[in-house]
Amino acid sequence: MAKKELSELGKEEQKLALKLLTPTLIILLVIAIYPLGQVFYTSFTNRTFAGTGTTEFIGLDNYQKLLSFSIEELEPVIDEETGKIKIDEDTGEKVFETPIQVLPRQPELHRPVSIFSFFGNRYVIGAVTPDFIKAIFNTIIFTIFSVLLETLLGLGVALVVNSEFKGRGMMRAVMLVPWAVITVVSAKMWQWMFQPTRAGLFNMLLNKFGIGTGNFSFLTNPSLQMPAIIAVDVWKTTPFMALLLLAGLQLIPQELYEAAEVDGASKIRQFFTITLPLLKPSVAVALIFRTLDSLRVFDVFQVLLAQKRYSMASFNYFQLISARQMGMASAIGVIIFILIFFFALAYMKALGVDTE
Amino acid sequence: MSKTQKRVLKKILFYFVLTIIVVYLLFPFYWAVNSSLKSQAQLSMTPATLIPRDPDTGEISIFTRNYFAIFKNGQFLRGLVNSSIVATSTTILSLIIGSFAAFSLGKLRFKGKEPALYVILAMTMFPQVTVLSGLYAVINALNLSARFSMIFTYMLFTLPFTTWVLTSFFRDLPKEIMQSAQVDGATPFQTFYLILLPLTAPALVTTGLLAFIQAWNEYLFALTFTSIDVSARTVPVAIQYFSGEFARQEPFGEIMAAAIVVTIPIVVLVLIFQKRIVAGLTAGAVKG
Numbered sequence: 194m195a196k197k198e199l200s201e202l203g204k205e206e207q208k209l210a211l212k213l214l215t216p217t218l219i220i221l222l223v224i225a226i227y228p229l230g231q232v233f234y235t236s237f238t239n240r241t242f243a244g245t246g247t248t249e250f251i252g253l254d255n256y257q258k259l260l261s262f263s264i265e266e267l268e269p270v271i272d273e274e275t276g277k278i279k280i281d282e283d284t285g286e287k288v289f290e291t292p293i294q295v296l297p298r299q300p301e302l303h304r305p306v307s308i309f310s311f312f313g314n315r316y317v318i319g320a321v322t323p324d325f326i327k328a329i330f331n332t333i334i335f336t337i338f339s340v341l342l343e344t345l346l347g348l349g350v351a352l353v354v355n356s357e358f359k360g361r362g363m364m365r366a367v368m369l370v371p372w373a374v375i376t377v378v379s380a381k382m383w384q385w386m387f388q389p390t391r392a393g394l395f396n397m398l399l400n401k402f403g404i405g406t407g408n409f410s411f412l413t414n415p416s417l418q419m420p421a422i423i424a425v426d427v428w429k430t431t432p433f434m435a436l437l438l439l440a441g442l443q444l445i446p447q448e449l450y451e452a453a454e455v456d457g458a459s460k461i462r463q464f465f466t467i468t469l470p471l472l473k474p475s476v477a478v479a480l481i482f483r484t485l486d487s488l489r490v491f492d493v494f495q496v497l498l499a500q501k502r503y504s505m506a507s508f509n510y511f512q513l514i515s516a517r518q519m520g521m522a523s524a525i526g527v528i529i530f531i532l533i534f535f536f537a538l539a540y541m542k543a544l545g546v547d548t549e
Numbered sequence: 550m551s552k553t554q555k556r557v558l559k560k561i562l563f564y565f566v567l568t569i570i571v572v573y574l575l576f577p578f579y580w581a582v583n584s585s586l587k588s589q590a591q592l593s594m595t596p597a598t599l600i601p602r603d604p605d606t607g608e609i610s611i612f613t614r615n616y617f618a619i620f621k622n623g624q625f626l627r628g629l630v631n632s633s634i635v636a637t638s639t640t641i642l643s644l645i646i647g648s649f650a651a652f653s654l655g656k657l658r659f660k661g662k663e664p665a666l667y668v669i670l671a672m673t674m675f676p677q678v679t680v681l682s683g684l685y686a687v688i689n690a691l692n693l694s695a696r697f698s699m700i701f702t703y704m705l706f707t708l709p710f711t712t713w714v715l716t717s718f719f720r721d722l723p724k725e726i727m728q729s730a731q732v733d734g735a736t737p738f739q740t741f742y743l744i745l746l747p748l749t750a751p752a753l754v755t756t757g758l759l760a761f762i763q764a765w766n767e768y769l770f771a772l773t774f775t776s777i778d779v780s781a782r783t784v785p786v787a788i789q790y791f792s793g794e795f796a797r798q799e800p801f802g803e804i805m806a807a808a809i810v811v812t813i814p815i816v817v818l819v820l821i822f823q824k825r826i827v828a829g830l831t832a833g834a835v836k837g
Contacts, residue, residue: 210659217650228683377785391595
């Protein structure tokens, strides 16, 4: 009798639990699962937004267009008169073929992404959609450097703030400030500091220290774009990283340090044998968390570089809104999803789920 | 070197590093404030000055008209109103719906709890950009207004987040509270809204604040969904497309003034709820 009543209660609990979960599940179904299915489906079609043509199923064509690339060697040009390798008279360097001559034209024209030298030979990377291959590169470089710098700087800040000093609470408040700023706003603030004249902070400062003539164009010079954008992101997210690591530091029992002190271990030794190993889980979680975020970076790229240089996400936006290529944009979305999916798996494994 | 000398040196070094950190974190703000108090002529002075100065005499001269200009400018005020409506609505909806789910996941026993938890956790990492084209199609098909689209789609990140964080708060509440309420004849749902919900009020405030900041910050969806309806632009989009009253180029003086105006309320909120935010952030990201 009592047992039956209990299971009756259990059943009721089960019913209530499902009822309470339903609204969340329905909403997620409509704004996440259904659009995701739609994106997967659309990525196999040539659908355009507000286009007049009919939508056709084109299989993997979008993916092929986005991802196919080729690496070809550029042969040195032979001078027809002398039969020797042609040397440029101005620079004294060998003359090579132009990329157009060697890159495949069938079934789709490959256009050059970049040219590099390796063991004296010269190669060209070509792709059907050079902008997307570049966007993948940009996103990966952005992710590696910004996450690395944020972690190192964040760890430094966390270690400093973790020690006892007057005004520690104040310091922690200061750390939250860049985190709380709207990303677009912080990008705008930095854009103004990056002005290509001495009206901009960085050119003014560099010029004062005798570097350059005060006209570095950080956002238009291709070799300065990535460092500039990484600097903006590092400034904005270092505090967040520091806060996560600080929380990890505070979990390390003080007794360990006291014991090490008694044993005469130096501070540096303590850092490598106590702090770092025990902080590893926090660092791992923070790393994956930030990597997931960086791989889908949009705001800073869109505001600071727009069509000058893409991240994967800003290229997706461009394909959808400006080029109106819905099929193509969907395929990009799927590629980003798959990339992030693997990192998310690692993250969930690191986190685990606690049911009780 | 004596021991005291060494200690003093260490202290000096420590405060030196601390100062560098503070300058690094706060200088961009100072620069924005400084620039927002300059006229167009002062902004184009080379080299740029650390405090607003008169271009001819070099005397300190502060120009406040940028601040008046942005409030006279409809696009900025409209952006503030839109952002407030969108972020507040999304936050409230996510808190209500999310706390139901969180109670269920944190305190009730039922089959399929583990997969449900994994789905929620996975959703907190969902790359919004992936479904951009799909959502755009859904919204166009349903003919939703831009503001409503944003309120609705922002739940893609605020709802899993609030659910996940609140679940861990509910789980930490002692079981005895629920049991004693049940003995007194309360149904589980009564226990939830009469007893547990008031106890989680602080957690609701923190989670709500964090969700609000996320929604207030959002750019990708806002940019996409307001591309047809300019009047629905939120603050980030409005600031990006800011066009000034007189300036031919981008009016950076006004943009910086707008940047300061939208940042101050958030900073004040963050400073008030400082401790709770740190706890909430770490619960969201670190703790399972």
